[in-house]
Amino acid sequence: MYKWLMPTLEELSQRLGRSKLHHGILLMGDIGCGESSLAIAMANRILCQAPTGALACGKCKGCLLFKAQSHPDFHEVTTDKTQIGVDAIRQAIDKVTKTAQLGANKVVLIEQIERMTESASNALLKTLEEPTDGTFLILTTNAPQYLLATIKSRCEKIRVPMPSFAQSESYLLEQGLPVPTATELAAYQHSPLLYAEQYDQKAVNFKAFHDDFNSLVDGALNAHEAAEKWKDAATDAVNWTAQLCMQRFSLNVKQTIENSDTVVGAHWMQGYDKATVAGKKLRQAGLNKTLILAALFAQIQI
Ligand SMILES: [Zn+2]
Known part of the structure; x- marks a missing residue:
């Protein structure tokens, strides 16, 4: 997990512990902020059976299955296409209408939800309005302006921050990469992740x-x-x-x-x-x- 996202994860995990976490979480951030890692860490934390802090334990059956990408109560909507269609959303929703198989919680993860077609958005809306017990929908976007207002209003919107220059600097040093000047980092929208990609x-x-x-x-x-x-x-x-x-x-x-x-x-x-x-x-x-x-x-x- 990226260090600059830890305070956000800690806050969400604490609320999960107090049963105060909204069932629809929309992670919004600029490209390169690391929202995808936060979404996955949060999904893992929700499904962990023995969490101790902000992060999942990494050792319980839930964590091991999650790591092996075979957790029965975790469904990620993936597509190679530019759009996310209604069938993909319906399939994921079908799975979480059943009782959780392992723990109490179920998670559907959908990344870059601005790619959803209108009918896909409407199908998702139904679940956001009437979620089954223990179901969490974790959604991400870099372009919230393209989302239906009804989707946004039924989610808890979390603004994912871009790291500060000092945080970017220490991240890049840890990766063994040369530290950029402020101008060089600005050329990559202030994102150390985008900056690191240039080395490929x-x-x-x-x-x-x-x-x-x-x-x-x-x-x-x-x-x-x-x-x-x-x-x-x-x-x-x-x-x-x-x-x-x-x-x-x-x-x-x-x-x-x-x-x-x-x-x-x-x-x-x-x-x-x-x-x-x-x-x-x-x-x-x-x-x-x-x-x-x-x-x-x-x-x-x-
Ligand atoms: Zn665990």
């Missing part, structure tokens, strides 16, 4: 992009060459361009105030705006990513 795909990382960005600005790198190089990571490249333009803009403004010169940051503010527009274009299907990037990169060259 070494060519596509913020450091490499930052170097190319500087070369573009200096004119040492051609906009078309850079676009060709970054087209497979176009969304990252556009987000990082926005971040770096904003950083240069802030620096310019600071220097302007210190030297009481005329403002020279307009170029970077334009770059930031162009990056925002490019980001929107990338979300439209069928547009040529290399051309979008080349146009943006040409813009930031002085």
Whole structure:
């Protein structure tokens, strides 16, 4: 379990112990906050037969079956598809309408519930309204804005926090990874988990992009060459361009105030705006990513 999520797990576990835990728990957080680990730890804790604190004991029959992924009272809705359909939800609900086989509790886990179709949401709604005894629904999402209001209102909403910079730093040190600067971590939405992932795909990382960005600005790198190089990571490249333009803009403004010169940051503010527009274009299907990037990169060259 990630350390920055322990206070949240402790609070939920305490309430479970006092029988004050809501049967529908919606874990909401930004991508990379670790909500999935929290959901699994909570499911395990609910099914543990001999818990002592916030965490499951790891030794009882319930924990051993959970670890072996064969607990009879645990049902995770999984799908390879982009959407979660009504059949998958009905199957999971069918299983928890029966009495618990091992302990008293049953858990259904559904991750990224914004992927549910409307009929799937309605099927889930019924269970949220009339849960059977000892049933807990643990739901996660990175995009609560896409959920039906009725789903949100029938759950207890838990905001999953992103770690502080110090927490991220100590997590990455424990993983044996180099500690990023604040700017580098910001390039990964302040998530040490997303930052750590870059080590699996070494060519596509913020450091490499930052170097190319500087070369573009200096004119040492051609906009078309850079676009060709970054087209497979176009969304990252556009987000990082926005971040770096904003950083240069802030620096310019600071220097302007210190030297009481005329403002020279307009170029970077334009770059930031162009990056925002490019980001929107990338979300439209069928547009040529290399051309979008080349146009943006040409813009930031002085
Ligand atoms: Zn246990």
